[in-house]
Amino acid sequence: MTETNTVRVLTIDDSRTMQSMLRTALEGAGYDVIQGNDGVEGISVLEAAIPAPNVIITDINMPRMDGFGVIETVRKMEPFRHLPVIVLTTESDQEKKARARAAGATGWIIKPFNSESLVSAIRRVTE
Numbered sequence: 818m819t820e821t822n823t824v825r826v827l828t829i830d831d832s833r834t835m836q837s838m839l840r841t842a843l844e845g846a847g848y849d850v851i852q853g854n855d856g857v858e859g860i861s862v863l864e865a866a867i868p869a870p871n872v873i874i875t876d877i878n879m880p881r882m883d884g885f886g887v888i889e890t891v892r893k894m895e896p897f898r899h900l901p902v903i904v905l906t907t908e909s910d911q912e913k914k915a916r917a918r919a920a921g922a923t924g925w926i927i928k929p930f931n932s933e934s935l936v937s938a939i940r941r942v943t944e
Contacts, residue, residue, distance in 0.1 A: 824943050825849040827870035829859030829887055830905070831879040835928070839874065839905075842932040848939070856882025860890055863897060870900070871943045874935075877906040877913065888920040901942035905930060 826848045828839045836852050843850045851866055853859030856879055863870065873891065877884035884904055891897050901923040908914075914925050923942050926935060 823849075824872070824939065825851065825866070825868060825870040826939065827851050827853065827859065827863055827866065827873045828905075829853040829856060829862075829873065829875040829879070829884070831855045831876065835876070835905075838930075839935075842930075842935060843939075846932070846936045855879040856884065856887040856890075859887055863891070863894075869896065872901045872903065872939055874903045874905050874939075877904060877908050877917070885916060885920055888917060888922050892921040903938055903942065905935070 826843050828836060828850060830836050830839065831854055840850050851862055851870060853862040859875065875884040875887045884906065888902050891900060891902060902921065903924040903926060904917050904922050905926045905928060907928045909927055917925060924938050926938060
């Protein structure tokens with residue numbers, strides 16, 4: 818897994834437990850992980866990140882700025898508008914999936930997540 822060492826993942830989730838699980842799973846797979854605790858902080862982390870992340874994983878239900886807001890904001894930011902954004906959420910509602918896709922989400926994974934399927938999704942959008 819040499820190519821994953823250079824892949825940087827920004828995770829945005831207001832749950833400390835979920836952030837910890839994501840960090841463990843992704844660093845275990847060789848990814849560099851940076852994190853934001855909600856949409857507002859996630860966008861700040863994105864703007865400050867050097868190097869920039871290769872993919873964003875965001876929850877939907879968060880305070881201050883939800884995942885839809887994250888996707889819409891990223892799609893308006895010139896340097897990041899083509900960055901893959903994977904939604905990781907407890908939501909399985911088709912209407913919300915359609916809304917996320919319309920906003921520019923690249924993928925949708927339901928929590929609780931399986932580490933292998935998450936890593937596989939990241940590989941698909943970063944290779």
